[in-house]
Amino acid sequence: MFFERYNPLKQEMVCILAPDGSCNEALRPVLDDQQVRQIYRQMWLLRIYDRKAVSLQRQGRFGTYAQMEGQEACMVASTLPLQPQDWMATSYRETGAMWMHGVPLKLLSLYWMGNEFGSQMPADVRVLPLSIPVGTHPLHAVGLAYAGKYRQDGSMAVTYFGDGATSEGDVHEAMNMAGVYQLPCIFICQNNQYAISVPRRLQTAAPTIAQKALAYGFPGILVDGNDIFAVYAVMREAVERARCGHGASLIEAYTYRMGAHTTADDPTKYRDDAELQEWRGRDPLLRVQRYLQQHGQWSETWEQQILEECTAEVEQAMTEAAAVPPPPPQDMFRYMYATMTPPLIEQEAMLLASLHRKGEGHGTAHAR
Amino acid sequence: MALRTLVEAINDALRCEMAADERVILLGEDIGRAGGVFRVTEGLQALYGPQRVVDTPLAESGIVGMALGMAIADLRPVAEMQFMAFLYPAFDQIINHVGRMRNRSRGRFTCPLVIRVPYGGGIHPPEHHSESGEAILAHTPGIKVVIPATPYDAKGLLISAIRDPDPVMFLEPERMYRAVRQEVPDGLYTVPIGQAHVVQEGSDVTVIGWGSMMREVNQAADLMRGEGISVESIDLRTISPLDVATLIASVEKTGRAVVVHEAPRTCGLGAEIVAQINEKALLSLHAPVERVTGFDTVFPLPQLEKYYLPTTERVVEAIRRVLAF
Numbered sequence: 001m002f003f004e005r006y007n008p009l010k011q012e013m014v015c016i017l018a019p020d021g022s023c024n025e026a027l028r029p030v031l032d033d034q035q036v037r038q039i040y041r042q043m044w045l046l047r048i049y050d051r052k053a054v055s056l057q058r059q060g061r062f063g064t065y066a067q068m069e070g071q072e073a074c075m076v077a078s079t080l081p082l083q084p085q086d087w088m089a090t091s092y093r094e095t096g097a098m099w100m101h102g103v104p105l106k107l108l109s110l111y112w113m114g115n116e117f118g119s120q121m122p123a124d125v126r127v128l129p130l131s132i133p134v135g136t137h138p139l140h141a142v143g144l145a146y147a148g149k150y151r152q153d154g155s156m157a158v159t160y161f162g163d164g165a166t167s168e169g170d171v172h173e174a175m176n177m178a179g180v181y182q183l184p185c186i187f188i189c190q191n192n193q194y195a196i197s198v199p200r201r202l203q204t205a206a207p208t209i210a211q212k213a214l215a216y217g218f219p220g221i222l223v224d225g226n227d228i229f230a231v232y233a234v235m236r237e238a239v240e241r242a243r244c245g246h247g248a249s250l251i252e253a254y255t256y257r258m259g260a261h262t263t264a265d266d267p268t269k270y271r272d273d274a275e276l277q278e279w280r281g282r283d284p285l286l287r288v289q290r291y292l293q294q295h296g297q298w299s300e301t302w303e304q305q306i307l308e309e310c311t312a313e314v315e316q317a318m319t320e321a322a323a324v325p326p327p328p329p330q331d332m333f334r335y336m337y338a339t340m341t342p343p344l345i346e347q348e349a350m351l352l353a354s355l356h357r358k359g360e361g362h363g364t365a366h367a368r
Numbered sequence: 369m370a371l372r373t374l375v376e377a378i379n380d381a382l383r384c385e386m387a388a389d390e391r392v393i394l395l396g397e398d399i400g401r402a403g404g405v406f407r408v409t410e411g412l413q414a415l416y417g418p419q420r421v422v423d424t425p426l427a428e429s430g431i432v433g434m435a436l437g438m439a440i441a442d443l444r445p446v447a448e449m450q451f452m453a454f455l456y457p458a459f460d461q462i463i464n465h466v467g468r469m470r471n472r473s474r475g476r477f478t479c480p481l482v483i484r485v486p487y488g489g490g491i492h493p494p495e496h497h498s499e500s501g502e503a504i505l506a507h508t509p510g511i512k513v514v515i516p517a518t519p520y521d522a523k524g525l526l527i528s529a530i531r532d533p534d535p536v537m538f539l540e541p542e543r544m545y546r547a548v549r550q551e552v553p554d555g556l557y558t559v560p561i562g563q564a565h566v567v568q569e570g571s572d573v574t575v576i577g578w579g580s581m582m583r584e585v586n587q588a589a590d591l592m593r594g595e596g597i598s599v600e601s602i603d604l605r606t607i608s609p610l611d612v613a614t615l616i617a618s619v620e621k622t623g624r625a626v627v628v629h630e631a632p633r634t635c636g637l638g639a640e641i642v643a644q645i646n647e648k649a650l651l652s653l654h655a656p657v658e659r660v661t662g663f664d665t666v667f668p669l670p671q672l673e674k675y676y677l678p679t680t681e682r683v684v685e686a687i688r689r690v691l692a693f
Contacts, residue, residue, distance in 0.1 A: 087437075089437075120476045129477070136461065137433075139432075139433025140434075140437040146437065147443050150393070169429065170429050170430070173425070173427040173430030174433070176427065176430070335470055336509060336510055338478070342562075342609055342610075343610060
């Protein structure tokens with residue numbers, strides 16, 4: 001319904017929940033108050049996680065971290081229609097989507113603390129390790145979607161990337177192939193207006209990113225990425241299309257990165273404060289808060305309660321991650337191949353001997 | 369048993385593995401009805417259908433990235449590149465993802481995929497159709513690099529590669545595709561990855577090659593034998609991981625070695641082999657190890673090709689030099 005009614009070539013954007021909390025009831029998806037309260041709590045948890053992560057990075061306890069503040073609506077609402085058998089391939093700014101699809105906060109924290117075990121997803125979680133080379137991972141989603149279609153097992157793949165990634169050749173190749181094979185694959189572009197410092201208008205002369213889908217032979221749609229109802233409604237339709245064998249979709253979630261690109265970035269060098277303040281007025285979290293207030297579903301006591309709960313949950317995950325002892329150096333070699341190769345066995349022994357001479361004992365080699 | 373060319377042996381390996389395992393899916397450019405630019409996949413789409421022999425858009429990075437996703441989902445993709453130089457757009461996927469996925473997910477996700485790549489010169493093609501980039505691949509952690517020289521090895525190694533739990537680059541010497549026929553068994557058999565093959569035992573000098581250069585290596589060995597010189601020729605078959613033990617055992621016996629490759633000289637695999645011999649068999653050496661290689665030039669167009677590619681004569685000259693040292 002939405003994909004047919006909203007034309008990306010005319011820059012028509014799906015908007016249901018306005019910044020003031022008012023809602024287009026005719027378009028509002030069927031989510032009961034309890035579900036909206038749950039979404040609100042999940043968004044708060046992500047925002048708290050994000051702020052704590054930046055704080056830990058400043059203290060030297062997290063490595064460089066990619067912030068997601070301002071993009072919580074898209075990450076939470078877009079994952080709700082997914083099933084556990086569905087695959088997810090994300091970039092580095094989608095910690096929230098990964099968590100929503102089953103990756104524990106402790107693992108995500110472990111990754112940002114610099115331990116590869118943070119990407120050792122639980123056996124039943126179909127989320128790939130986040131991908132740092134921009135725009136490379138949508139192709140992996142295409143392959144996963146191909147496998148789902150080949151096996152007819154009802155699975156699909158969803159992939160998240162930013163506006164900058166749409167300039168990469170791999171994103172073109174991924175969407176092109178998904179179109180050719182009519183794959184159950186959903187491309188979600190979180191257009192947060194900047195690729196580090198370069199504004200969206202310098203990535204493409206096309207008025208929207210969503211319209212690019214049309215050239216690949218599948219529908220694209222522009223949606224207010226800070227609007228949980230719009231994102232959820234559109235995503236649900238894309239998921240239904242994929243499940244019914246109707247192929248791929250592109251969703252351009254129009255949003256804003258309120259924080260820096262990463263903790264190594266200073267956005268004041270390339271962004272006006274006025275622009276940031278304008279987007280703060282469209283904050284996805286406050287929007288849900290206003291909606292809940294207007295529907296008698298919000299109280300200060302409850303807000304205080306969920307903030308405390310989320311803070312505790314985040315802190316516990318980070319504390320648990322920090323308590324994981326660093327892996328032994330042998331691990332560098334152990335996971336390269338199913339069976340360690342002779343060159344790796346030799347190189348591991350060289351490192352261990354050197355460490356031993358320095359007085360650092362790390363036990364025996366894995367291969368022995 | 370049947371006499372088969374390298375092309376036919378590879379086709380037979382694919383046919384056998386596709387029959388044995390429905391997770392095996394081929395993807396690449398023109399591999400369906402056309403059977404690939406070298407006709408390696410001829411007849412397979414008619415047998416197994418377009419879902420398993422997948423004609424792709426012209427997108428090498430796309431093919432490899434998609435194959436990676438398929439492999440993570442427990443399929444066994446075998447991707448075909450048309451020529452080595454057209455593999456280069458896929459290096460981002462190979463280096464940044466294929467070779468890293470097992471490690472960075474600490475074993476949770478693996479990439480049991482094969483990328484078949486015709487490589488090397490000698491068929492007088494246009495530009496960009498003669499590259500030997502194997503050293504770049506051997507320098508990349510997390511992948512294996514296999515290069516057969518004979519039809520028998522090609523079939524057995526490819527079946528091993530498809531069954532390998534890790535990603536395998538399978539480089540096929542273009543000019544050997546139809547150069548020779550060899551007895552190749554009909555059914556399934558494997559040749560182990562990671563094991564060099566001592567083609568001919570000898571005692572005076574070790575000559576090491578792989579893939580397309582084995583013809584020159586073997587011809588040089590035969591010529592020297594006529595002069596009463598005993599050459600031990602070794603076909604590496606796998607260049608990553610390198611079977612250093614076989615090389616060292618040979619050099620300890622002969623005390624002399626020559627490495628032959630058609631790839632450019634600087635940082636070619638020959639450099640690594642010389643370093644390994646220096647580290648592990650220096651005191652056995654009677655002469656510096658020689659390299660017979662292509663040059664640090666762009667691979668020439670057909671009129672100059674014969675000056676670029678190592679010849680049997682150049683291999684013989686190198687053998688004479690290490691013997692006379």
